[in-house]
Amino acid sequence: LAKTTQPISMDSYEGQEVNITCSHNNIATNDYITWYQQFPSQGPRFIIQGYKTKVTNEVASLFIPADRKSSTLSLPRVSLSDTAVYYCLVGLYSSASKIIFGSGTRLSIRP
Amino acid sequence: SAVISQKPSRDICQRGTSLTIQCQVDSQVTMMFWYRQQPGQSLTLIATANQGSEATYESGFVIDKFPISRPNLTFSTLTVSNMSPEDSSIYLCSARDPVGDTEAFFGQGTRLTVV
Numbered sequence: 001l002a003k004t005t006q007p008i009s010m011d012s013y014e015g016q017e018v019n020i021t022c023s024h025n026n027i028a029t030n031d032y033i034t035w036y037q038q039f040p041s042q043g044p045r046f047i048i049q050g051y052k053t054k055v056t057n058e059v060a061s062l063f064i065p066a067d068r069k070s071s072t073l074s075l076p077r078v079s080l081s082d083t084a085v086y087y088c089l090v091g092l093y094s095s096a097s098k099i100i101f102g103s104g105t106r107l108s109i110r111p
Numbered sequence: 112s113a114v115i116s117q118k119p120s121r122d123i124c125q126r127g128t129s130l131t132i133q134c135q136v137d138s139q140v141t142m143m144f145w146y147r148q149q150p151g152q153s154l155t156l157i158a159t160a161n162q163g164s165e166a167t168y169e170s171g172f173v174i175d176k177f178p179i180s181r182p183n184l185t186f187s188t189l190t191v192s193n194m195s196p197e198d199s200s201i202y203l204c205s206a207r208d209p210v211g212d213t214e215a216f217f218g219q220g221t222r223l224t225v226v
Binding site: 034036041042043044045046049085087098099100101102103104 | 144153155207
């Protein structure tokens with residue numbers, strides 16, 4: 001499983017765009033990049049997944065450069081409710097694969 | 112998607128006793144997992160619960176301490192045996208949908224305090 005590195009914490013303000021970058025230098029050809037969000041006292045929740053280029057959904061965008069050695073989760077116009085821990089995961093697409101969590105990024109949004 | 116229910120949501124237990132945590136999924140799923148999360152820390156995978164066979168444990172976790180059952184495709188239990196204060200943590204159940212989506216779903220967790 002590829003190791004990921006992401007900032008331990010980030011701060012931002014309401015209405016700003018927040019970009020969280022994750023490094024995964026040893027990503028394998030068949031690996032996908034997935035981000036999860038965890039609010040206090042809740043289990044993690046899937047946000048977005050991608051293989052290359054750009055993926056966008058109603059919650060976030062995921063930017064992946066051509067070499068795939070990093071990825072950036074972009075949260076547009078954050079609100080206080082986006083305060084959470086964000087985990088970057090790299091692994092096989094297969095549903096038979098276990099999921100190993102890294103340290104995550106603790107995002108704090110201020111008014 | 113899958114909805115996961117865990118019971119109990121929290122408990123305070125005496126050292127030396129055991130607690131069994133139940134995990135119920137509202138649909139059949141191929142894979143079920145158990146995680147532990149210390150306060151302010153990331154999730155650590157304890158084991159993969161295999162339907163009809165013994166669970167697969169990660170390094171540092173053993174069956175005698177964390178026996179797991181998976182009698183069918185929607186239910187699993189994790190027992191924390193002979194508890195000590197070091198076992199105080201949040202225990203989370205997770206499942207992966209077998210069809211289409213590959214995202215994992217998580218229960219709300221069981222907050223265990225051992226005194």
